[in-house]
Amino acid sequence: MIRLLSRLKANPLECWSAEFFREPIARVKLPFTDAVLVHDPVAIKRVLLDNAGNYRKDPIQRRILSTGLADGLLSVEGERWEVQRRTLAPLFARRTVSSFTEAMLSAADRLSDRWRGFAPDEAVDVTGELTVLTLNVLALTIFSDGIGGDFDDFRSAMNAYFGSIGRIDAFDLLGVPSFVPRFGRGRLLKTMAYFENVIDEIIDVRRCRLAAHDCGAAEDLLTLLLRALDPSTGRPMSLAEVRSNILTFLSAGHETTANTLAWSTFLLSQSPEWYAKVRDEADRELAGDRNGLLERLNVTRAVVEEALRLYPPIAALSRMSEQGDTLGGVKVKPRSLIVIAPYVLHRHESLWDRPDVFDPSRFLAEAKPRIARFAYLPFGAGPRTCIGASFALQEATIVLATLVQRFDMQLLPDAEVWPVQKITLRPAHGLPMRVAPRHVN
Numbered sequence: 001m002i003r004l005l006s007r008l009k010a011n012p013l014e015c016w017s018a019e020f021f022r023e024p025i026a027r028v029k030l031p032f033t034d035a036v037l038v039h040d041p042v043a044i045k046r047v048l049l050d051n052a053g054n055y056r057k058d059p060i061q062r063r064i065l066s067t068g069l070a071d072g073l074l075s076v077e078g079e080r081w082e083v084q085r086r087t088l089a090p091l092f093a094r095r096t097v098s099s100f101t102e103a104m105l106s107a108a109d110r111l112s113d114r115w116r117g118f119a120p121d122e123a124v125d126v127t128g129e130l131t132v133l134t135l136n137v138l139a140l141t142i143f144s145d146g147i148g149g150d151f152d153d154f155r156s157a158m159n160a161y162f163g164s165i166g167r168i169d170a171f172d173l174l175g176v177p178s179f180v181p182r183f184g185r186g187r188l189l190k191t192m193a194y195f196e197n198v199i200d201e202i203i204d205v206r207r208c209r210l211a212a213h214d215c216g217a218a219e220d221l222l223t224l225l226l227r228a229l230d231p232s233t234g235r236p237m238s239l240a241e242v243r244s245n246i247l248t249f250l251s252a253g254h255e256t257t258a259n260t261l262a263w264s265t266f267l268l269s270q271s272p273e274w275y276a277k278v279r280d281e282a283d284r285e286l287a288g289d290r291n292g293l294l295e296r297l298n299v300t301r302a303v304v305e306e307a308l309r310l311y312p313p314i315a316a317l318s319r320m321s322e323q324g325d326t327l328g329g330v331k332v333k334p335r336s337l338i339v340i341a342p343y344v345l346h347r348h349e350s351l352w353d354r355p356d357v358f359d360p361s362r363f364l365a366e367a368k369p370r371i372a373r374f375a376y377l378p379f380g381a382g383p384r385t386c387i388g389a390s391f392a393l394q395e396a397t398i399v400l401a402t403l404v405q406r407f408d409m410q411l412l413p414d415a416e417v418w419p420v421q422k423i424t425l426r427p428a429h430g431l432p433m434r435v436a437p438r439h440v441n
């Protein structure tokens with residue numbers, strides 16, 4: 001048990017041994033509960049969709065994510081979740097997301113300017129660089145007129161916050177009640193107080209501008225959040241819900257997308273053939289009309305989708321069964337922990353041809369419809385599927401195409417690349433690369 005806990009704390013990914021990539025369903029006995037590991041698309045459909053009411057988000061996940069996010073869409077349950085989901089849906093509708101294209105391109109421009117300042121042989125940690133980029137995209141799309149104070153302070157508070165919430169605490173895994181103090185909790189609460197101040201100030205200013213019908217008030221996610229009304233009751237969100245959802249979007253949307261971009265860059269650095277294909281497409285499409293850009297960047301998008309298959313940022317989803325059930329012939333007791341690991345599912349031998357090989361053509365025109373819906377779950381599925389999926393796909397595709405078009409990105413020869421799961425799946429030692437501006441003849 002101690003060995004399992006210490007492995008789970010260091011890198012849960014390393015607990016998946018070879019047989020899990022062959023078995024559709026496996027049961028593991030834990031001291032306080034049963035865990036059922038489900039990697040059969042039919043059974044997954046039952047958990048996430050057909051019988052989703054029986055499988056709620058589990059208490060461990062909720063406890064790890066609770067601070068600051070408790071009133072946001074990621075954490076709420078039952079009727080509160082239903083109201084928030086339908087109120088927030090228009091913020092992530094295709095047309096709204098499409099209107100963020102310029103913000104995404106402008107963040108890519110800002111990163112390019114920074115990269116042009118590096119010496120040709122300088123080692124750059126691309127994961128860190130892309131994390132700053134995705135935070136900039138969210139800042140530009142949530143509060144497009146700035147955060148009022150110092151953005152660097154905000155960014156370092158954000159890093160401290162993610163560092164603390166991302167920690168898997170042995171107390172949480174053992175079910176120790178939440179009133180027992182956790183290591184690092186004091187620092188987290190201080191950071192939270194800072195955020196609440198900054199965000200409340202931004203909300204106040206924006207509310208005043210909207211109330212005064214100030215036509216200069218930006219049409220960004222914050223304005224949309226403040227205006228959002230529950231379509232059934234016409235009620236707006238409370239201040240706590242607006243604040244918690246801003247933090248939810250920042251938390252759920254920034255490291256996940258940064259890691260998608262980092263893994264895509266890593267995979268392309270290992271495949272000159274696909275690097276050239278993405279570059280050709282970028283040369284052809286980026287100079288043209290910005291409308292429908294995502295639909296035209298087919299090859300780049302396929303690379304992103306393949307990176308999400310091999311390195312899904314959310315490597316495991318978990319649920320708790322309320323009533324007993326049967327999954328793929330296996331009896332599930334009430335209060336069992338259900339684990340669906342996209343990392344395992346996406347490399348499952350019964351579902352994928354050459355599962356460990358990087359081959360973006362799986363996601364191109366004729367091949368894509370052959371992928372079973374519940375065999376590929378980077379964004380989850382069913383009612384609690386990721387609300388930001390199109391936002392993330394659009395951002396990753398546009399930014400990847402821009403960077404590949406402008407830079408030669410090469411992994412340092414002695415770089416050690418290994419995935420580690422710390423809430424999201426990221427390269428354990430970063431991604432040290434050379435990012436030289438493209439040599440145009």
Ligand code: HEM
Nearest residue numbers: 073074249252253256257313314379380384386387388392
């Ligand atoms: C590549 C990037 C992303 C990945 C891989 C990802 C993955 C996921 C997954 C797997 C879930 C479902 C979790 C579960 O069922 O337990 C989820 C939910 C969620 N995601 Fe994302 N996400 C990404 C980007 C974003 C972005 C950009 C945003 C918002 C700006 C966002 C906001 C959310 C929210 C609010 C939920 C909760 C939805 C609900 O419970 O109704 N995500 N995400």
